[in-house]
Amino acid sequence: MPTPNYPERTIDTAATLFRRFSPRIVIALALGGPFAASSASAPAPLPVTQLNEQVIMVPAGPGLGVALETTVYKPDGAGPFPLLVINHGKAPGDPKLQTRDRFVHMASAFVRRGYAVMVPMRTGFAQSSGKYIDHGCNMTANGYTQANDVRDAINYARQQRWVDAEHIVVAGQSYGGLATMALATQEIPGVRGVMNFAGGLRVHGGSCDWQGALVRAFAEYGKRSKMESMWMYGANDSYFGPELVKRMHSAYTVGGASAQLIAFGEFKRDAHTMLASRDGEQLWLPEAERFLARIGMPVREKFAVAPQQQATSYAAVDDVSALPYLASTGREAYRSFLQRQTPRAFAVSASGAWGWAEEGEDPAANALAACQTRSPQPCRLYSVDNFVVWPGDSSAGRTE
Numbered sequence: 257m258p259t260p261n262y263p264e265r266t267i268d269t270a271a272t273l274f275r276r277f278s279p280r281i282v283i284a285l286a287l288g289g290p291f292a293a294s295s296a297s298a299p300a301p302l303p304v305t306q307l308n309e310q311v312i313m314v315p316a317g318p319g320l321g322v323a324l325e326t327t328v329y330k331p332d333g334a335g336p337f338p339l340l341v342i343n344h345g346k347a348p349g350d351p352k353l354q355t356r357d358r359f360v361h362m363a364s365a366f367v368r369r370g371y372a373v374m375v376p377m378r379t380g381f382a383q384s385s386g387k388y389i390d391h392g393c394n395m396t397a398n399g400y401t402q403a404n405d406v407r408d409a410i411n412y413a414r415q416q417r418w419v420d421a422e423h424i425v426v427a428g429q430s431y432g433g434l435a436t437m438a439l440a441t442q443e444i445p446g447v448r449g450v451m452n453f454a455g456g457l458r459v460h461g462g463s464c465d466w467q468g469a470l471v472r473a474f475a476e477y478g479k480r481s482k483m484e485s486m487w488m489y490g491a492n493d494s495y496f497g498p499e500l501v502k503r504m505h506s507a508y509t510v511g512g513a514s515a516q517l518i519a520f521g522e523f524k525r526d527a528h529t530m531l532a533s534r535d536g537e538q539l540w541l542p543e544a545e546r547f548l549a550r551i552g553m554p555v556r557e558k559f560a561v562a563p564q565q566q567a568t569s570y571a572a573v574d575d576v577s578a579l580p581y582l583a584s585t586g587r588e589a590y591r592s593f594l595q596r597q598t599p600r601a602f603a604v605s606a607s608g609a610w611g612w613a614e615e616g617e618d619p620a621a622n623a624l625a626a627c628q629t630r631s632p633q634p635c636r637l638y639s640v641d642n643f644v645v646w647p648g649d650s651s652a653g654r655t656e
Contacts, residue, residue: 306561307367308332311356314376316408317386324409325356325383327375329363331559335418337372338554340425343406343432344377346457351381351388360617361534362427365541370558374413378405378435393464395457395473399438402431406439414446425553427451429531430495434473437508441480449484449551451544452515453531456496456504470496471503478508478515485515486547488540490527518543524597533615534599565620567643579604579638580646586610598641605631 308330313323330337344357356377363373380388391397406426414421424446428436433455440450459466489501496504498519505517520539523530530536545555571578574594576587581604593602593612601623602612611626613619620637627635638646 307360307363309358314374314409314412316376316405316412317379320408322379322386322405323384324379324405325377325381326409327356327358327363327373329367329373330418331367331370331372335372336420337370337418338420338423338425339413340366340371340373340427341406341410341413342373342375343402343426343428343435344375344381345430345432346381354382356382358617359429359531361537362531362540364561365537368557368559368561370554372418374409376405376409378402393459393462393466393469395434395466395469396438396476398431398457399434399473399477402435403438403442406435407442407444410444410447421446423448423553425449425451425548425551427453428455429453430455430528431457434470437474437477437485440483440485441477443482447483448553449486449547451547452485452487453540454489454493454496454528455487456500458495467500467503470500471507474504475507475510478513479511481508481513481515483514484547484551485513486543487515487517488520488530488543489517490520490523490530492522492525493527495528516547529615532617565637565640565645568645568647570644570646573639573642573644578644581606581608582610583608601640602638603627603635604638605633605635607631607633609633609635611635 310328312326312328314326316322316324340363342357342359342362344359347354354377357375359373359375363375366373377384378388379386389401391401406428410424410426413419413424422445424444425448426436426439427450428434430453433452434457436450437452437455439447456470457466487501487505489496489498491498493501501517501519505515509515520527520530520543523536523539524533530539549555576590579587579590582590586604586608589610589612590602593600596612596614599616599619600612600614601620602610603623603626604610605627609627609631611623611628611630613622613626616622620640624635624637636646638644
C-alpha cells in the first residue's frame, strides 16, 4: 500500500502514556538531600526467575532476515505448553530507544495456568533488528505491517517442542491490539482467538483524521476476520474514549465478525494502562478466563508463583519512626510514598539513600534501582504495597 504524506506528527499509544505519566516510571530517589523525582527509565529489572524468564531472538520478516528480541516465560518442565503471544504498544520517539516490554503481570497469570508466554518486540523496536515502518494515518496498513511480525513469531513458536502448536491465543495492547486484530484476518494454524486490550493508534498534529482511519481499519479487519475476539476498553481511556470505541466495534461487527466488547468503566487514573497494572488483573482475568473457555483454551490454575517478598513483623507500614538509616528528608519522602497507590515499593540503604516506585510491571525492582543509583552501598526493600518486608530481627536505623 502507498504511504500517505502527512505533516510532521507524533504517534502515541498506551506505551506512550505508560512512559509519559505512567506508574511504571513514577520513581523517586535521594541521598542526604532534598527529594528528587525522576522520570528517566530505571535500569532493566532482573529476570523474574519464578517465571523462567529468558530473552531469545526470533527470526521474522522477508526471507526471515530480521531478528525479534522476544521475552519468553514458561512453567517448569519440558512442555508442550499452550501459548499466549502478547503484542506491545509504541512509545514516543525512536522505536529503537524503546525498552523491552515484559508484561510480567499478565505473563504470571498465564504461567500459573500452565501456559508459555512470548512477548516479541517487533521490527525496529528495542533490540530487534530491521527498520520500523510507519504508514502514517493509514491505520489499516499500520496494523497489517505489524501483524506480519506477530505471524512470524507464531510460526517460529509452533516449531518449538515446548509449545502446544494447536492451542495458541494472541493478545495485544494499544498498537499491539491493532496489530492483533489485523492478525485475526489470517488463518493461522493453532490460533484459536485473540484478545484486544485498548487497541488502536493515535496521531497528534497535522490534518490526519486518525479516529476515522481507525474506524475504517477495524471495518476492513472485520470484513476479513477469521477468529473470535474479545475487546476490553475502559471509560476513562485517555486515547480511545467510549464513543470512538463504539464506532470501531460497530464497524468491525457490522458484517458478522465475532467481537465481544467489555466496557469496564473507569480504572485508576487512566484505563489505557490497565493491563500494565497488577491491580488490573481483577478486571481482565475473569473476562479472559471466560473467553479462553469459550475457544477451547485451558483456564484452570495449575502452578503457584510465590510472592517475591514476604511481610515481616518489624513494624507497621505507617510507622515512619521505624525506618532504618534515613534522616528527616527520607522520612518525609516515606510519608509521601504512603499516599501512593499500589502496587508500590520503597527501598533504603545504610548510606542514607532511598528510592520508591509506584505501579508498573515491577515496582520492587524499580525502587531498588532508583535507590541504588545514589548509593555506594546495597539497597534493600523496606516496604511493598501495604506491608513491611524489612527483616524482623533488625533494628538498624531506629533513631526516632
